[in-house]
Amino acid sequence: MPTAGFLVIGNEILSGKVVDTNSPFLAKELRKIGVDLERILTIPDEIDIIADEVRTMSAIYDYVITSGGIGPTHDDLTMDGVAKAFGLPMVLDEDLCKRIEDATGDHFNESMRKMAILPKGAGVQESGDLWFPLICVNNVYVLPGIPRLFEAKFPSVAEQMTGIPVQLKRVYVKTFESEIASYLHDLLEDFDELMLGSYPRMGEEHYRVLLTLESRDMGYLERALEALLSRLPAEIVHKVE
Amino acid sequence: MPTAGFLVIGNEILSGKVVDTNSPFLAKELRKIGVDLERILTIPDEIDIIADEVRTMSAIYDYVITSGGIGPTHDDLTMDGVAKAFGLPMVLDEDLCKRIEDATGDHFNESMRKMAILPKGAGVQESGDLWFPLICVNNVYVLPGIPRLFEAKFPSVAEQMTGIPVQLKRVYVKTFESEIASYLHDLLEDFDELMLGSYPRMGEEHYRVLLTLESRDMGYLERALEALLSRLPAEIVHKVE
Numbered sequence: 001m002p003t004a005g006f007l008v009i010g011n012e013i014l015s016g017k018v019v020d021t022n023s024p025f026l027a028k029e030l031r032k033i034g035v036d037l038e039r040i041l042t043i044p045d046e047i048d049i050i051a052d053e054v055r056t057m058s059a060i061y062d063y064v065i066t067s068g069g070i071g072p073t074h075d076d077l078t079m080d081g082v083a084k085a086f087g088l089p090m091v092l093d094e095d096l097c098k099r100i101e102d103a104t105g106d107h108f109n110e111s112m113r114k115m116a117i118l119p120k121g122a123g124v125q126e127s128g129d130l131w132f133p134l135i136c137v138n139n140v141y142v143l144p145g146i147p148r149l150f151e152a153k154f155p156s157v158a159e160q161m162t163g164i165p166v167q168l169k170r171v172y173v174k175t176f177e178s179e180i181a182s183y184l185h186d187l188l189e190d191f192d193e194l195m196l197g198s199y200p201r202m203g204e205e206h207y208r209v210l211l212t213l214e215s216r217d218m219g220y221l222e223r224a225l226e227a228l229l230s231r232l233p234a235e236i237v238h239k240v241e
Numbered sequence: 242m243p244t245a246g247f248l249v250i251g252n253e254i255l256s257g258k259v260v261d262t263n264s265p266f267l268a269k270e271l272r273k274i275g276v277d278l279e280r281i282l283t284i285p286d287e288i289d290i291i292a293d294e295v296r297t298m299s300a301i302y303d304y305v306i307t308s309g310g311i312g313p314t315h316d317d318l319t320m321d322g323v324a325k326a327f328g329l330p331m332v333l334d335e336d337l338c339k340r341i342e343d344a345t346g347d348h349f350n351e352s353m354r355k356m357a358i359l360p361k362g363a364g365v366q367e368s369g370d371l372w373f374p375l376i377c378v379n380n381v382y383v384l385p386g387i388p389r390l391f392e393a394k395f396p397s398v399a400e401q402m403t404g405i406p407v408q409l410k411r412v413y414v415k416t417f418e419s420e421i422a423s424y425l426h427d428l429l430e431d432f433d434e435l436m437l438g439s440y441p442r443m444g445e446e447h448y449r450v451l452l453t454l455e456s457r458d459m460g461y462l463e464r465a466l467e468a469l470l471s472r473l474p475a476e477i478v479h480k481v482e
Binding site: 008011012013014015016017018019020023024027028029030031036037038039040041042043044071072073074075104107108109110111112114146148149166176177178179180181182184185188195196197198199200202203212214 | 249252253254255256257258259260261264265268269270271272277278279280281282283284285312313314315316345348349350351352353355387389390407417418419420421422423425426429436437438439440441443444453455
């Protein structure tokens with residue numbers, strides 16, 4: 001199955017000044033299209049750290065997505081980090097520079113030109129209605145950090161990914177997690193391919209634990225669910241969905 | 242300055258089923274006490290991955306905090322991962338087991354006993370009003386994933402940390418980021434110790450960019466702020482706070 005890593009570049013998140021909403025958005029979207037998100041990593045705006053992590057993630061995962069650090073100021077270092085990760089020089093993309101000039105008109109200046117300096121050979125792709133294109137270097141998609149732009153740009157990435165969606169069943173259980181642990185253990189003995197999650201919930205009126213059963217094979221998932229429900233005492237099951 | 246890494250252990254976050262609120266909470270709290278959070282990493286519930294990342298973070302940062310994976314079920318693997326990180330055997334802590342028995346009464350069973358099996362030599366410390374203690378292995382604090390418990394337990398960790406709080410000034414600017422980039426560049430030439438952030442904001446009525454100036458030295462910070470304000474055209478500054 002295709003895998004992905006997400007690299008969040010931003011001192012503002014590490015210092016608690018901004019809440020990262022791109023990670024939960026991306027996790028949900030990748031899930032829908034069936035790409036396994038295996039790691040979310042938030043790091044500071046430092047070229048060498050960005051370069052190291054981009055290089056590592058690019059080698060391990062099918063897709064790498066980055067968020068943040070692509071604006072015109074001194075702390076926007078993502079492109080430099082990606083270039084360094086792959087040993088590429090940074091070069092001015094004349095077409096992109098022209099596009100930025102056209103889009104910004106009188107506001108155009110030297111610092112905006114910086115946004116057209118890309119790792120050599122970077123893919124520059126149209127991205128829906130957005131005037132700024134989607135930039136891609138090898139398997140690394142470089143997205144903006146501003147949530148509105150990140151979310152607007154992601155569909156252009158998604159259409160280049162292929163996955164098989166994961167199917168999910170939820171079982172809400174009325175007892176404590178400790179009281180069903182042995183049932184879960186036994187279920188996994190018989191269904192070792194099942195992805196089985198057990199999440200205690202505090203403050204819910206009707207249940208204490210949410211169980212999630214997941215598989216990309218609906219038949220397998222239904223057999224596992226049936227097996228679990230046949231073993232759990234019926235009176236502790238609040239709801240199945 | 243003391244540094245910290247945060248390791249979030251949870252398939253439920255990577256698969257988009259649960260939004261991680263512990264990271265923004267922790268980022269804000271560490272900031273208040275003056276500990277630099279340098280990395281937030283979310284990984285799956287897998288022993289070897291947990292072990293690798295705990296080992297790496299423990300060597301790099303002064304403090305490591307983990308979230309999640311310490312309950313009684315099959316997918317609670319954090320303690321095993323921490324033990325493996327340091328090559329420690331897992332052993333039953335008799336006192337903790339007794340405490341769990343007392344706290345859970347009739348609900349006590351074999352799976353709860355699992356929660357008293359800890360890496361050998363782990364620190365077991367009282368934690369405010371919570372009956373379950375704070376577990377610490379070397380410089381790694383192992384916290385629960387449930388936000389209510391994570392937040393209730395964190396003060397016991399915080400009181401063991403020493404830091405110097407970072408001072409912050411904010412400047413709200415009315416123009417585009419690209420138009421102030423050169424001022425920021427020049428400011429950093431004169432104040433190379435300044436932590437300077439530039440964050441474009443969409444949809445705000447009165448400003449387009451939030452600048453953050455930070456330092457642990459209030460005098461230095463005030464001098465940098467004064468220098469910036471003396472250089473920026475007064476009419477583009479919306480507010481300073």
